[in-house]
Amino acid sequence: MNLPANYERAAAEAKWQKFWDDSKIYKFDPASKAEPFTIDTPPPTVSGKLHIGHVFSYTQTEIIARYQRQLGKNVLYPFGFDDNGLPTEILTEKETGKKGAEMPREEFVQLCEATSAKYRTQFRDLWMSLGFSCAWDNVYSTISKSSQRISQRSFLDLLKKDKVDYRSMPTLWCVKCQTSFAQAEVDDVNKGTIFNYLNFSTTDGTLIPIATTRPELLPACVAMFIHPENAKYKHLIGQKAVVPLFGHQVTILADEKADPEKGTGIVMCCTFGDVTDIEWFRKHKLPNRLAFTRDGKMNELAGEFAGLGIEEARKVIIAKLLEAGLIFRQEEISAEKRVVNTHERCGTPVEYLDTKQWFIKVVDAKEDLIKQGEKVNWFPSYMGKRYRDWVDNLGWDWAISRQRYFGVPIPVWYAPDGTIIPADDSQLPVNPLVDKPLDCKGYDPATLIPEKDVLDTWATSSITPELNWRWGEKDEMPQLRPMSMRPQAHDIIRTWAFYTIVKSWFHHGDIPWKDAVISGHVIKKEVKVETQKVEGQAFERKSKISKSKDGDKFSPLRLIEEFGADAIRYWATSGTLGSDIAFDEDEIEGSSKLLTKLWNSAKFAAGFLQGFDPKAGRPKLEAVDLWALTKFDAVIKNYHAAFAKHEFFPARNGLEQFFWSDYCDNYIELVKDRLYSTDPADAERARAAKWTLYFLTLGQLKLFAPYLPHITEEIYQGLFAELEGDKSIHISKFPVVESSLVSADAAKAGELLLEVVTLVRGYKSRNNYSMKLAIDKLTLEADEDVLTDLKLVEKDVLGICKANALIFSVKKTEFIRISGTMPAGIGNVTVLAENPTTAPSSIDNVVALTDNHIIAPAFTEKTERIALAIEMDKAALLRNEVVSELKPLINEAKKAFNLKAKDACKVLYVQAPVDLLKVLETEPGQLEAAARSEKVVFNAEGKTYLPLASRPGMGVAVEN
């Protein structure tokens, strides 16, 4: 039972990762009777680079998985990759330089699969190097045959239930990707533009001014609108207007939505400039007059401008209008003021086209969907409101068909008369372009038109719960529905969370999971930037991490390399659930300090636990032991209470606090005296300390295990595995403190002890004494009940304060404080006197009052329940004083041997007069320590001593 001096991080992490993988301790057992805990892990989009943000959010879930597993639950922690659909296509096109539209579909699909496989491996390697406890032999991919089958099954179920619609209507369209897309995929981009004021005219020549940012839509103009109450222009309503440059005529109509305050008060309506245009198109039954093609080129309606791209056409048409004098005013609109909607996958400005698409009918189901959202427990709870807001404001049905290639095919055919012929479940996954329906419903198979569109990636990722419990498959596990938990980031509540709830509601009439646990993002922290002071800005704001600006400063691989998985994991849990975290490398460094501390404290315990068997019976525990155990009990309870709400941070925080401050700084220090004692009378007390040490070390390791899986496993396997019998700490049970060991009295005594210790430490620190400097006599004054408690820890007080004698005295009087500097450079001293009349008037008198000792008491400022008097050993003080005076001299002497102050030397020679010699000889160790020498020789002959000016007859020499 021993640990090496240093923790070999890299080796240990690799070793245990392999061990866990080989021993399958994370495998979900479908046959198990244990309570299941199932996680609907976000399948990362295979879209290129790994990001520190991935590490942040996935680690949080990972820790919850480990916690649940240690509770004894049967944990399903699957992993998947969202690799179907447009994101992969865009990535593939970027990597290969080839366009999907320019090659046979099958060929492009193969390229996409290769790209996806490459990035899947990257992700997997990263997660493994972070020690993620997913069952790696059971990973899904959304483009796999099985996922396609379940996805198509989902579509067919919606079709059967009449929840999908195939209809022609204006849709959001991307001219670059040449596909329709959903409302949730719209992004806002700030972009400046020019506001053009130009004149239409009535047939009799009256000018009609309008304002537009998109003059290239003039050929698509189908009407003009004026508010019915618009005093200035309402007389024009009903007349015809001539479109400038293009010459066709449109009707001037009235509509309340035409705001008299905006622009000129008259607005042109085109096919389609924006959502209002679409609304008018439907309401007023306007013609469809699309002036550009699906790939964003002006068409024949644009006349001489046909063939130009949309943006190019805008410039050319503006130039032409200016030339013709038709534009009478132009205004620049700054980027801050104008927002352009774009397709989030590629950044191209949104267009609207009338196309035939598949929609899931969500708008009609809004109320039900809000109710479903209320059934889910959102963590933190306000995230539920975001969901509600989104659903409440839905204006469009969910468009799920995409005119793309690398996706799940929509499993239908169309008969010549438009009848929809669905695939049969038994033939899934199906590709209508290749396959034929099993049941052609009496139509000639040769006449059937296959659907060539594919489903949007969200249509498949919205059924990750179904992919996990294998809906409709041979290994289906419907008992796992609803799943326990969905972890995800807050930005995709409107997409992923919403879509998943939609699917679950339509398919099963239920929620997909009980808890939605929402994480934040990683951002950059505010830093002082001296060079920016010129602009009056001393700080760089908190901001999103940008790949181009920050390079690989935030690369997960680099960070793991530098700090190790455990330190990164620990950092990743330092944020509050749901809120963004500022990236701070110093904090990761702080985490790795914790690892060192954990290692060293375990090493300390190991030294005393050689041959110790806790099963041999529990010794009678001391008050200090009970104090520590009582505190630990509270830590455990707090830990579980926090995890019940998936709050990994408070759980960890309380534990760390206890570990570092209560356990390391105090408990270990308090029991050293017992553990190192060679007095047989202390044997039982030492056994008590060992028992407690064993329990606390193991218990804390178990609580740290979800966060720091590698180092805790290393220590567990080194010290405890044999005695405890669990194959891995990660499948061991959490510690429980027996209720008989939880003692309020002991807790109180422990706190009082710490109060005394703090006073003594403060005294020594203020006087620049070493903590090990002995106290001759320590007098404690307090009320009787306090003293009763303190007597429980009498021996501990003596030990940790290095006091030779301890006297308890019932508090009688208030003290008067007198402060001053002692003669002979002994330091600042505070003296307390019992009453003003007998109080010494100066420090000199104090020395006179005491014979061998200097009285330098202090009392607690905090509670005033304990006062203490410290009588230092005069010899010890003198020695301390002399040694510190000699120190600079020793360092001077070392220089002759080219030694630095911190370097060790062989012999320290000290010349001293008889009285000082006596004092120094009692504890030569202090001089040895000061000089870092192997030994000290006093008053040797024939040495050249460096003389100490302040003390005649004293000097030092060094030999190396």
Add this chain to the structure above:
RNA sequence: GGGCGUUUAGCUCAGUUGGUUAGAGCGCUUCCUUCACACGGAAGAGGCCACAGGUUCGAGUCCUGUAACGCCCACCA
């Protein structure tokens, strides 16, 4: 314009159901080589808890309002 969130030490953040004297880590100051650890320890400096009202014996915590910042949505002629 609407909704949500945030505002506590120089920085990053905790602060349980309102309860004595508001905490931690990093950074800063002084000291201490002590037999687990100097990647350590001790002691300290540093806060009008954004602001203004209110409820209460008592408010960092509850209510109202204001401001700044962030996110989401809407607006886009």
